[in-house]
Amino acid sequence: MHAWKEARARLNQAQRIAVLTGAGVSKPSGIPTFRDAAGLWRGFNPEEYASPQAYARDPQKVWGWYAWRYQQVCQAQPNPAHLRLVELEHRVGEDFLLVTQNVDGLHARAGSQRLVELHGNLTQGRCEVCGHRFALPAPEAFTPPPQCPRCGARARPDVVWFGERLPPGAFETAEQAFRGCEVALILGTSGEVEPAAGLGRLAAYSGAYIVEINPEPTPLSSLASSSLRMGAVEGLEALMG
Incomplete structure (x- = not known):
């Protein structure tokens, strides 16, 4: 058989x-994979975009990369x-x-x-203060970083970064x-x-x-x-x- x-x-x-x-x-x-020749990490150092340390150093840089990925996945079916x-x-x-x-x-x-x-899910944000999860605005209306709709604090991408639980x-x-x-x-x-x-x-x-x-x-x-x-x-x- x-x-x-x-x-x-x-x-x-x-x-x-x-x-x-x-x-x-x-x-x-x-959606490109992470490990093939045209993968998402080609030309990128993951520690510069997908770690708590990277976000603490430069949240705007990290959000810029995730906003680009968010636009990609919204265009995908x-x-x-x-x-x-x-x-x-x-x-x-x-x-x-x-x-x-x-x-x-x-x-x-x-x-x-x-x-x-x-x-996690990169189409969502997660509040850095209260932990509230929420859908990001449509890509054409999205200017990172987003604010939590519940408490107004800055939100991070709702994904698990390297080294996180x-x-x-x-x-x-x-x-x-x-x-x-x-x-x-x-x-x-x-x-x-x-x-x-x-x-x-x-x-x-x-x-x-x-x-x-x-x-x-x-x-x-x-x-x-x-x-x-x-x-x-x-x-x-x-x-x-």
Whole structure:
């Protein structure tokens, strides 16, 4: 049996499914990945734009870069991979969880509801004083930095920077889903960023059937029950028909 046929059968039978997505899912929407030749970090030092220290040194510089990325993601549209995962959620129901490392908000825009955004969402601001989260103004009306609509203080991008903790409860929710799932779908992620990469290992050690969809091998490939060397759109098409 071809790898994708067995994986499709397992996916169709499973009643508890956990999904982990990375930048490869948003690449077909025109969002560059971080690690490929044209990636977001090419020519950038991450510590100059995505760390609390960088923000403390020059918040305007950091906000300028995030405002550019915000404009990019607002111009992008969810692609068939995002929509397929919404279909899968509708079929499985309450025992489905989608955990994403992406901060572009495309899963939510596609309609995903059982969703954990591990690294935050760059379409939102977070107040530096009261912690209130709010949607940023439309890109054409946005002049950074934004002010909190609740208390008026300056807000930062609502993303997890290097060296910061994940949002409260986010990883615990993800752990519970991956520990208890029958099938774990690992989609478009390099498998190099912790603690997200640990979710695939957790599912494998708990006895789940692991389906990896990625054009290139990753550190998680050796644990996968099925590895489909495809992009996210093509891989989900093969899996779901």
